[in-house]
Structures are given as C-alpha cells and as structure tokens.
Amino acid sequence: MIARRSLRWPGAAIPALALLALSACLAPAHADAPVQAPAAVIPAHEAPGLKTAVFAGGCYWGMEAVFSHLKGVTSVVSGFEGGRAADADYETVSTGTTGHAESIRVTYDPARIRYDQLLQVFFGVASDPTQLNRQEPDEGPQYRNALVPIGPEQARVARAYLAQLKALKLWKRPIVTRIEPWRGFYPGPAEHQDFAFRNPRHPYILRWDVARVEALQRTFPQWWKPDFTRN
Template sequence: MRQFAALLLAGSLALSACAGPAIAAEEPVDAPAATRIAKEPKGLKTAVFAGGCFWGVEGVFSHVKGVKSAVSGFHGGNAASAKYDIVVTGVTDHAEAVRITYDPAVVRYDELLRIFFSVVADPTLKNRQGPDVGAHYRSAIVPMNKEQAAVARAYIAQLGKSGLWAKPIVTAIEPYKAFYPAEGYHQDFMAKNPRHGYILRWDKPKVEALKTMFPTHYRAAFLRDAG
C-alpha cells in the first residue's frame, strides 16, 4: 500500500509539473552556425543547459545524435532543497536543468548551443519559459570547462549581433555549482508520457522543429537514460 501511495503521489506531482496559463508557444528560430568552433579532445563530455521546464530540454537533447545521456535535475542551490516540490515554490537558487553527456566527435558543443537557442529556449525571456514563471525556469548555460565557457561567450555575443530577436538576450552563463538529478518520475518524461497535455502543447513541437531544422543531428529514437 505504501508503494502504491508513493506512485500516486509521484503521478499527481508529475501532472502538476511545468504547468501554466494557455498562451501561444514560441516559434523556433534559425540560429546561425557558430563562428567560434568548439575544439574538444576525444572522449565523452558533459554539458548542462537550463531552459525552462526540464521535460522539454531533456526531450530535445534525447533526440540528438551523439548525446549519450540526458538527465533532468536542478543546478545550483543545495542538496537539502533539491527536491521538485521545494524548487517549484521559487524559494531556492536552483534552476530546472538537464545534464547531458555527449560525444564531440558526433556533435560539438557549439552545435549543441545552436540547437538550444534554435528550438529549446527563448533567450529573451527572463525567469520564465513558455507558461512557466519563476527564477527556477530561467534560461542559462553552465559551462563545464574553459573551452565550453569561451564558446558560450562567443556564441551569445554572436547571437546578440544577429538581429534575430527584437529584445536583448538575457540567457546567463552561470558557473557550475552542483547538479542534483530530479526524482525518477521526471526522467525520460516525454518518452513515458507522450500524450501528456503539456508535452503535446509545448515540447513535442520542439522535437518536431529539431527534426525539420537539424535533420543531420536528429535521432528518431528517444534516448532513454540508464543512469
């Protein structure tokens, strides 16, 4: 009975997650290829992206070739409050984020950035994405090494001069603090709940945009994380 009750609680939380008023979804943007190419040595690398509700961020990157793992979680804050029901109150310093492991021989960091700004997050929205409002839904790039930091700074500067957005870019480059994986029911959420209303309205269009705009990077199968 306790296990059943726990499952019911997890389900109720999942249904209430990442919810907000019914407003128009953002249109994808054809961000340019980066002029500062990432120079990454061989071997798997880690990157952290925050772009609103982590369901969609994880969903998009789980369809990118070369991504080996995508974990939804919380960046920043502390371990004690890194729990979904606390983070969504807006009283912590966490951001809903996704930690990905990728092979730079297949997809470089600058290409991941291009995908992020094209189909994942609107960089002109401060402390919100789509219907979700609060600092925990901020868009942020979290470099894991000096090369990623240099590439991220150069690309945001490049986008700022591109004229693609009428408003200024507010996506921040945040220093890495700590990453805490979210509860199990948040992992692979799009794959587990393809008919969920939020997924259909907000996140499925992002994956469709990835397929259309980045066909060489798109992977049809959803990468389910084993970690």
C-alpha cells in the first residue's frame, strides 16, 4: 500500500503506482453516509458584520471545497490550528507531533448564514464526526475532528449543538468531535489554497471530495451556491 501522505501531490504529476493504489487501497475508513444534521435548538445570535469560524475535519482540501460553496461565505482559507506558529508548516504538521490540526478559516456573513448553520454543514456533509484522529484515508492527530469557537457566543452554540447531536444518536458510532480553545490560525501553503477548484481532476479530490460537495448540494440546497468562493 502506498504511504498515506504520498497520495497527495499538490501541483505535481501523480505517479502511476499511486493511481493504481487509489482503487486497491483506499477503502472508506468506516465512513458514514452524509447526515441531514438538524437545525440547532439554540441558534447563534451574532452582531451584524462579517465573522470568522475555524473547523478541523481531516484534509483541508475537502473542507475548503464544501464551505466554499456556501451562500454567505466570503472566504475559506486552508491552514492549521492548535499548535505553535514556529511549527505551522505543512511538512512539520504532517508528522503529527506538533499539536496542529489541518483546518479551515471561514469568513461569513451571519445575516445570510449563521454559525449554527455552519455547524449543520460541518457535521452533515463536511466531515465524519465519528472518526478519531483520522478522516477517510488520512490518519494522525493532525486530522482530528474539532470545533474551534472564537468568542463566547460561538462557544455557547458549539457546546449546545454538540450535546444536541450526541443525544440524537444520528450516527452508528459515537461522536468524537472535540471543542478546542482558540489558539490562533496559520494559513497553509499557497499551492494548497483553492485546491479543489484549481485541481478538479486530482485523484484525491475525485475519490474523496467530489462526493462531499455533491452531498452539500443535495442535503442543504438552501445554502448551496454553484460558484466556488476563491481567495
């Protein structure tokens, strides 16, 4: 089997051996189907003006692809949360020893889509909240599933919605999503930004992320937009 990280070559040709491995080695990692995550019992009450949210849910390529197709989202940046600025580079984070998680920073207009509605998308189609320290073929703590509230209102809503979902037991396995303290966000390499838009035929995107975007359109049509929000 090809090593996990060797399956992602941004901006480079894909070795033939890896192409063969895609179908032979990358069976879903116990992934559940997309879920119609319910509306939050406790909605967010956000002041007017653009807001920022951070989510960690596996490879940031797919997370970025999903959130970039949401109405009301004005920017999605792929990067890292949870560790020190000095270690926040792609290769070092990929060792799984820095405390970072691959994540996205979403800028949104709460007049069009609120934080609790972003949570619906995160849990419903953007990630599988039952996978511990992994997401699909990617393994390690840098692929953990986490909410990173910025400010007391996001923290209040995140705690309430996570408790709501755990009580409903919509997934076959327990939710392992963590709520982590805000410790800063560090953008990833330029070649990783807008990755799905710039590399729609990349094997990783085709295998794992196209289905997520399709699930967004199907599951949450009220927030779907066909255009990709580019940075």
